[in-house]
Amino acid sequence: MATTTSWLDRSRTIAGPGFNRWLIPPAALAVHLAIGQAYAFSVFKKPMGALISGNVDAPAPTDWTAGQLAVIFSIAIVLLGLSAAVFGKWLERVGPRKAMLASALCFGGGFFIAALGVHLHSIWLVYFGYGFVGGIGLGIGYISPVSTLIKWFPDRPGVATGMAIMGFGGGAMIGSPLAVALMAYFKDSAPMGVAPTMLTMGAIYLVFMMFGVITIRVPAEGWKPAGYVPATQHTSLITTANVDADTAIKTPQFWLLWVVLCMNVTAGIGVLETASPLIQETFSDASMGTGLGVTAAAAAGFVGLLSLFNLVGRFFWSSASDKLGRKPTYMIYFGLGIALYALVPTLAGNHSLALFVIVCCVILSMYGGGFATIPAYLRDLFGTMQVGAIHGRLLTAWSTAGILGPLIVNYLHQNQKDKGLTGAEAYQTVFYVMAGLLVVGFIANLLVTAVNEKYHYKEAARRVAA
């Protein structure tokens, strides 16, 4: 029986002579810039909570509550981690083009379904569309270019993955003003302009991501950049062997990195969750003098500044890790992080606004750096063979942190308020607990050693067994 290969198959994406590897980062960015919109979902919250009343300041009893709307993002983040874990091996088998297409269809399709849910005022349809279907698109899209980038840039994997994952941070910066502009444009044609905005954004992202689908290529077997000499013997933490995804999760190194990622993300969420109220409550007119306090607009500017440092940190720290080494880079994230988190309440208490802003920006740069450096760390420890699938499984740490972080922060803050503490004092415990989490991450990173040879993938043994 004759077999045919589809344009989407891995075999049809092998790059030919003359292919420029610098086309791969834009292909990866096309996907990550789109799916990064997820972090700007909050821009829909107020309009979606006023679809019936038409007034964000006076929602109707039948309007969706803030609690109901918060669930949408939570579902999407949980599905991100789960789908990355479940579909990682499938991605390694079918190649990045088919995976990117699946991601584009799910992410764009999720918007379409959610738009229908908004139109029919069915929250369950929105959960299913943006949360479930879109979340699957997020997970597959997040991991789809990672192993391909690492294979194209064996000489600087941190730079390559940093560029792509920087795109995820940048996606929110595009998604938020785009949604605001579209809702303003459509406000007269539908309640709050939400449904047509979602339809339009789904279409825009679907088309935008197709560029990645069309452009992505994998290098031919044995290809290496000119002048690049791969190490023939592994150094202490950079292996020349490979570990498959099923075996990787049986190693202590995988779980140590899981803890590393989970702690780094949970602590970062602590700052992101508290940034706006903390700066307004701490540096208010009452404490700084009339007219000198931080306004709501300035607090929004502060959150924007943190997003910029989150973005820059993804590229800066991940690139630096190519020179510094992955383990020392995480030592900096955690070591410096512990000191800075512990310093925040003091700076807030002393009303040192400039220092407070600088410290928070450095913290957020390392939060982003933690995301971007992890694929290269995995590549160092487990090799390139199934690094995408291993990365996918590790992203369950992100989902866990996405649920844990806000829970811990909100509980601790409320607990302090219930004790009668206000302003900066009400946030002190939050930051000390976050510093404690970083201590756990520091220890986990300290314990990372090379993967035992017994876990290495042995092609000859596999063939005999087959």
Added chain:
Amino acid sequence: MENRMNSPAADATPSSGLQTLLAWLYVGVPLFWGVSQTFIKALALFQ
């Protein structure tokens, strides 16, 4: 050139410098727009 392939493969279309430039513009322009919007918003902190 360090970027060139040296083995036979399924896709034999070479890529030009212009193609690479356009690819970077495709993702760079929206990213620059988003970053500039955020930067403008962030300026409120310093006013």
